[in-house]
Amino acid sequence: MSEILILQAHPDLARSRVTRALAEAVRAATSPRIDLRDLYQRYPDYALDLEAEQSALAQARLIVLLHPLHWYGMPALLKLWVDEVLSFGWAYGPGGLALAGKDLWLASSTGGSEEDYSAAGRHGHAVETFLLPYAQIARLCGMRHLPPLLLHAAHRVSDAALHQHALSFVQRLLAYPQWCDSTQAEASQPPIELPVDARPAPSAPPTPVKTRSN
Ligand SMILES: Cc1cc2nc3c(=O)[nH]c(=O)nc-3n(C[C@H](O)[C@H](O)[C@H](O)COP(=O)(O)O)c2cc1C
Structure with missing residues (x-):
């Protein structure tokens, strides 16, 4: 189990330029501190192993989400991962202090x-506006949200710029946590408190069907 857990989520890695370059740079660094997990390769059937995912999270100190922006957010499998792995009472909510x-x-x-x-631009808002859910997920779980590392105009950046970007990603990982305090990372805040009934109660076991005996 590693101190840095990277959750890579790209639904079509064969056609990726950026995510693949960053993942390859991480692999080339061969750091035992880093665990790079390709979620789409690990779970082609979307059947997440919640116990294994939570165990990796529990060991990590830095959790990195590595993915292209799709529809102003995260790819579907990572969203499912958030829904299921960051469970109520474990990652957030009453008693949910694991992260x-x-x-x-x-x-x-x-x-x-x-x-x-x-x-004034095509998308009409600063990218941070679309990324607010990430900051809020961190807050809900009492995590510190580090300023995102973004590469814009992914299809137009030169190979040299992409290479440089991948290098600086890896350098930051290797130097973690030294650079974190000097960024504008939001200081860790206490988790947002939610009441016990903020989520539906677990479903009761099915009641046996009554049959007439006579
Ligand atoms: C299904 C899909 C949705 C996308 N949605 C967005 C988006 O909301 N905003 C945006 O700027 N780019 C969007 N893009 C472009 C990707 O963000 C871009 O191709 C990606 O960052 C490049 O990284 P990669 O080389 O690892 O795929 C989308 C691409 C796809 C395939």
């Missing part, structure tokens, strides 16, 4: 350029 004090870092890329993500 409190850990760091969450998003490494993503966008097709849109930096200008596209502005009030």
Whole structure:
């Protein structure tokens, strides 16, 4: 189990340029501190092993989400992973302190350029507006949200710029946690408290069907 857990989520890695470059750079660094998990390779049937995922999370200090921005958010399997692995009473809610004090870092890329993500641009809002759920997931779980590492205009950046980007990703991982305090990381906040009935109660076992005996 490693101190840095990278959850890579790309539904079509064979056609990826950025995610693949970052993952390859991590692999080349061969650091025993880093566990890189390709969720789409691990769970082609979307049947997550919740126990294994939670166990890896519990050991990690830094959790990195590595994925392209799809529909202003995360790819479907990672969303399922959040829904199921970050469970109520474990990651958040009453007694859910398993992730409190850990760091969450998003490494993503966008097709849109930096200008596209502005009030006057194509997408009409700063990219941070779309990324608010990541900050809030961290907050709900009492994690520190580190400023995302983003590569814009993913299809237009030069090979040299992409290479540099991948290098700086790996350098930060290797130097973790030294750089975290000097970024504008939001300080860890106590987890948001939720009442016990904030989520549906677990379903009761099915009641046996009554049959007439005579
Ligand atoms: C299904 C899909 C949805 C996408 N949605 C967005 C989006 O909401 N905003 C954006 O800027 N780019 C979007 N893109 C472009 C990807 O973010 C871009 O192709 C990716 O960051 C490049 O990384 P990769 O080489 O690892 O695939 C989308 C691409 C696909 C295939």
